[in-house]
Amino acid sequence: MYFFLKETKATKETLIYLKYRINSTEGRFVYSTKQKIKPIDWSFENKTVKSRRGRTDIAIINNKLNELSNYLELLLNNYKINKINITKSNLKKEFDIKFNKKNKEIQDVFYYFDIMLKEKKVLSSGTVKKYENCKKNLLGYQKWKGKILKFKDFENFSDYAIYSKKKLPDNIDNTLSKHYSFIKTFVKWAYRKGLHDIRDYSSLKYNSYETDNVALTKKQVFELYNFHFNNERLQRVVDIFLIGCLTGQRFSDFSIFDKIDYNNGFLTKRQKKTKAKVVIPVDANIMLKTLLYRYDFNLPKISSQNFNSYLREALNKLESFQHETKKTSYKNGNAIINVCKFWEMVASHTARRTFITVTLEDGWTYKEVMQVSGITDVKTLMKYDKVSNQRLNSKTKQTWNQL
Numbered sequence: 329m330y331f332f333l334k335e336t337k338a339t340k341e342t343l344i345y346l347k348y349r350i351n352s353t354e355g356r357f358v359y360s361t362k363q364k365i366k367p368i369d370w371s372f373e374n375k376t377v378k379s380r381r382g383r384t385d386i387a388i389i390n391n392k393l394n395e396l397s398n399y400l401e402l403l404l405n406n407y408k409i410n411k412i413n414i415t416k417s418n419l420k421k422e423f424d425i426k427f428n429k430k431n432k433e434i435q436d437v438f439y440y441f442d443i444m445l446k447e448k449k450v451l452s453s454g455t456v457k458k459y460e461n462c463k464k465n466l467l468g469y470q471k472w473k474g475k476i477l478k479f480k481d482f483e484n485f486s487d488y489a490i491y492s493k494k495k496l497p498d499n500i501d502n503t504l505s506k507h508y509s510f511i512k513t514f515v516k517w518a519y520r521k522g523l524h525d526i527r528d529y530s531s532l533k534y535n536s537y538e539t540d541n542v543a544l545t546k547k548q549v550f551e552l553y554n555f556h557f558n559n560e561r562l563q564r565v566v567d568i569f570l571i572g573c574l575t576g577q578r579f580s581d582f583s584i585f586d587k588i589d590y591n592n593g594f595l596t597k598r599q600k601k602t603k604a605k606v607v608i609p610v611d612a613n614i615m616l617k618t619l620l621y622r623y624d625f626n627l628p629k630i631s632s633q634n635f636n637s638y639l640r641e642a643l644n645k646l647e648s649f650q651h652e653t654k655k656t657s658y659k660n661g662n663a664i665i666n667v668c669k670f671w672e673m674v675a676s677h678t679a680r681r682t683f684i685t686v687t688l689e690d691g692w693t694y695k696e697v698m699q700v701s702g703i704t705d706v707k708t709l710m711k712y713d714k715v716s717n718q719r720l721n722s723k724t725k726q727t728w729n730q731l
Contacts, residue, residue: 329400330375331393333367341366344389346396350414357416359423361396363389399426410447425521437477437518438463444517452580452601454632462510465489479524482511483531490660500657500664505536537658542673543685545716548648549573553615555646562642564628567619569639571627572679574616575608576687576701579632579676587625604702636675643671684712689719 335342341364348357369386371378376393380386403422407414421443441463445456469488470477489504512532518524544552553570557563572582580600589597593611598604610617630638643649649671657664680701687697694709703709 329397331361331397332375333365333370336367336372338367344393346393346400348400348419350416350419354414354416357419359396359420361393362427363392365389396423396427399423406447412446425523437479438467440518440521440523441466441514444514447517454580455601458506459510462507465507466511468492479515479518479526482515485511486534500659501534501661502536502539502658504534508532508534535658535661537656540654540656540673541681542653542670542678543716544573544674544678544682545718546686546689549682549686551646551648552643557642557645559642562638562645565630565635565638566642567622568627568630568635569676569679571616571619572676573682573686574613574619576680576683576697577606577608578680579635581606581702582679583627583630583635585620585625585627590620590625599702602702602704604704606700606702608700632676639676640671640674643674644669646671649674681712684709685716688713689716689722 329346329348331344331346333342333344344361344363344365346357346359346361349355350357365377365386369378369380369383370376377386377390400419400423403419404414406412407418412418425440425443445451445459448456451459465488466477466482466485469485472488472492473481485507486504489507512529515524515526515529515532519526549570552566555566557566568583571585572579575582575595578599578601581597584600585595586597589595590610593609595606595608595610597606597608599606608616610620649669651670652667653670653673655666655668655673657666684697684701684703687700688694694706698704698706698709701709703712
C-alpha cells in the first residue's frame, strides 16, 4: 500500500491516489484521496507529503492520508478474520461508504443494510433470516410511507405495523421489539461508518412482555419417551425433541451431534450460535444414551419448520398434552388472550426450556445448568426458568408445614 501523484511533473497541484496490490488475479486497487498537492511538496522516496513547518494545509493532507491508510488496514484485517475475499469492488464500496459523500446521498439505507449483513459473517443462518425478514418489513414500511427512508425515519416503524392496512404478520409487541433491536444494531453500525449523525437511540425500542411459553414436566418427558408411535416419521421427530429435553441445547445443536465428541461418558461440543463449550453427561442418563445409540449419534435431518409441524402432530396423539392453556400476546400494550391446546404451544425451543425447568426443580444449581446448556448469562437463564405449580407446592410445604 502506498500513495502516488497523478501527475509527477506538474507545476500546479495534482491529485494524490492510494494504491494497494491485492493479488495477481485482482490486480491493484486504486482510489482517489480527493487531496491535491504540488509535486514540490511531495516526497517521492517516502511516497508521502514533505514535512513543512507552519504549513497547516500540508498537515491536513497528511492527516487525511493517514486516515485512508489506517482504514485500509482495518478493512484488510477484518476481511482476514472473517475470511472474506478481498476484491477491488468490495474495497471501493467500503471506501465510498466511508469517504465519498456523493455516494452516500445516492445509495439508500437498504444498500448499507446488505453490506452490514455481509460483514456479520459470524451470524447463524437463523439470525440472518431474521435480519432479512426485518429488511422485508422495512421495505414494506417504505412503500407505505411513499418515500425513500432515511435513518431518522426508523423510529416511527411501529406506525406501519399498527396502523397500515397490510399489517405485519404476528403483529404483536414482542415482534416489534425484536425488529427494533435489529434496527438499532443497524443504525449503530451505520453511525460508526459515518453514514448519519444520530447519536440518541432511545426511540429505537418497543416494549416487550413475558410470553406464555410452556415447558414439559418430568412426567410428560418420561411419558413421551415410553410412548411408541406407529408412524416412523413422528417417532424420529419425538426422539430428536427428547434429546433436546435431555441436553438443554438449541435446535441447531440438539439436532446435530458428532460421535467423535463422545468420550468417557460425556459429549463435549461447541455450540453453533454462541461457540460456548458445553459438557453433556450421556452415560449417566439412560434415556439420552439409548436415544443417541439408536441413531449411532447420526440424527435424522429435519428442517426447523417441518420439525415443529411434525412434533405437534405427534403430541396431539397423547392425552396428557390435550389440556387447554391460555396464550397471551400484546398489541400496542393491549393483551390479546387466546385459548389453545397445550400441544399447540410446544415447539423445538420448548426442549431447552424443559431441560432448564426440570433440572432446576430437581435442585440443580444455576452453574450446573449453565455448564450443560451453554447459557453464559444468569439473567438469560432466569428467563427460561418456568416455575411450575408443583414446584411452588413443594417449596410451600417444605417451608410452612414443618417446625
